[in-house]
Amino acid sequence: MTLSSALVRLLIFPGLLYAFAAAWLMEWLYRKVVARAQRRIGPPFYQPFFDFVKLLAKKPVTRPALQGFIMTALPLAAVAASLGTISLLPVLQDRGGFPGDLVLLVSLIELVPLCFVLAGFVSRSLFGGIGAAREAVLTLSYNVPFLIALFALVIGAGGFSIASVASTPTWAVRVPALLALLMTLPVKLHLNPFSAADAEQEIYAGALTEYDGPRLALWKLTHVLEWVALTGLWTVLAFPLPGAAAPVRALLFVAVSFLLVVLLAIVSAATARLKTAQIARFYWMWGLGVAVIALIAALIGV
Amino acid sequence: MSLIDTLVRTARRRSPWLYHLNAGSCNGCDIELVACLTPRYDVEQLGIRLESSPRHADIVVISGPVTRTTCEALQTVYAQVPDPKVVVALGSCPASGNVFAGSPTIVGPLERVIPVDVYVPGCPPRPDAMIAGIAEAVAILAGDKPRPVPTDVPVVPDATETGVRS
Numbered sequence: 001m002t003l004s005s006a007l008v009r010l011l012i013f014p015g016l017l018y019a020f021a022a023a024w025l026m027e028w029l030y031r032k033v034v035a036r037a038q039r040r041i042g043p044p045f046y047q048p049f050f051d052f053v054k055l056l057a058k059k060p061v062t063r064p065a066l067q068g069f070i071m072t073a074l075p076l077a078a079v080a081a082s083l084g085t086i087s088l089l090p091v092l093q094d095r096g097g098f099p100g101d102l103v104l105l106v107s108l109i110e111l112v113p114l115c116f117v118l119a120g121f122v123s124r125s126l127f128g129g130i131g132a133a134r135e136a137v138l139t140l141s142y143n144v145p146f147l148i149a150l151f152a153l154v155i156g157a158g159g160f161s162i163a164s165v166a167s168t169p170t171w172a173v174r175v176p177a178l179l180a181l182l183m184t185l186p187v188k189l190h191l192n193p194f195s196a197a198d199a200e201q202e203i204y205a206g207a208l209t210e211y212d213g214p215r216l217a218l219w220k221l222t223h224v225l226e227w228v229a230l231t232g233l234w235t236v237l238a239f240p241l242p243g244a245a246a247p248v249r250a251l252l253f254v255a256v257s258f259l260l261v262v263l264l265a266i267v268s269a270a271t272a273r274l275k276t277a278q279i280a281r282f283y284w285m286w287g288l289g290v291a292v293i294a295l296i297a298a299l300i301g302v
Numbered sequence: 303m304s305l306i307d308t309l310v311r312t313a314r315r316r317s318p319w320l321y322h323l324n325a326g327s328c329n330g331c332d333i334e335l336v337a338c339l340t341p342r343y344d345v346e347q348l349g350i351r352l353e354s355s356p357r358h359a360d361i362v363v364i365s366g367p368v369t370r371t372t373c374e375a376l377q378t379v380y381a382q383v384p385d386p387k388v389v390v391a392l393g394s395c396p397a398s399g400n401v402f403a404g405s406p407t408i409v410g411p412l413e414r415v416i417p418v419d420v421y422v423p424g425c426p427p428r429p430d431a432m433i434a435g436i437a438e439a440v441a442i443l444a445g446d447k448p449r450p451v452p453t454d455v456p457v458v459p460d461a462t463e464t465g466v467r468s
Contacts, residue, residue: 040344053313205355212357
């Protein structure tokens, strides 16, 4: 891989340029699909961009220096982690280069909820604390099936490279593992029916209750970048397409990512919020069950 | 006017987020405001969202005649909203006290407690009138329209000190 192709991958696709464009378009698509499901018209496509600019231009309230620093550093770290996840997705790996290391990707993905939980507690708001505690409990529940499903794929592939993890395991491992990963997407993105963590109106704005102006803009950006990163990771794992040409891979990657957004938005619009304990039970029963099937299939080598 | 300035003003016009505060309202104005979010009016087309935290808001929408118990909360919440911010008084109660005028349990009108930029009269006002009022608030927010000159109504300086909080 030459320097120029590495830069193209990091800065254009699937790096920074694609990440920002897709993130805002995905937020718009989500809001539009939910609006259409409720027989409303919904926001215009430029809405998330103007929301971001407006929040950046607001004057933040004055805070004690250390608290202000931490409340700015946490969302910045979360934005950096999700941008890193997207840039490292091996969408075009056929043309050489970074094969994608699952351990690195998962650690970057898990950094975002960690920052989110810390952010809720350092804001020293009662509702921020409740939201952060809920998110921490949910992290423990959904990460069990999420990580076991990834372990199953890794055992089936015999390595941590995403290219081999995506294409080597047998269908008996891949189908339940991908299903378990798909089940964890809505809770990772704080969508109904698993939206207990930032339950809007119920606990005000959850962990983000105290975040204002530019800091809130960074959190909103993190949230939509997570959309791109997580739907992208699932797409890369589900459709490895060995031997396909680069434009085909890129187009399929974009198409499947946006289809996943539509699917998640429809589920979100059609369901109501569950309680934290119900969500934890769901993931420890059904999510874990599906993930363990994949793990057993990988261990006995079906 | 620089490019960034134009961009910021356009963004403020396109994305006003509301925070709604009930200062002793009878719930009439409140349900009419919620009606703005329904399919019939669908203010999300205009980028308007009802936010759940005052820290996220640009426009504070206040209904009710401002009772003694809500006076302190109003001042606290108003101070929590980051600048630039605009206050919309919803209905006749915050403007004049309406049928509660002269009651010992109210502190209103609202401009005694916090500065008010836009009044939407009515008991309750129609959702159309509320959207028109919010549009006026957006124009003030984006700098297209000047803020109204404050009136010389005697102001309650701090609710806790003056003892208006019962």
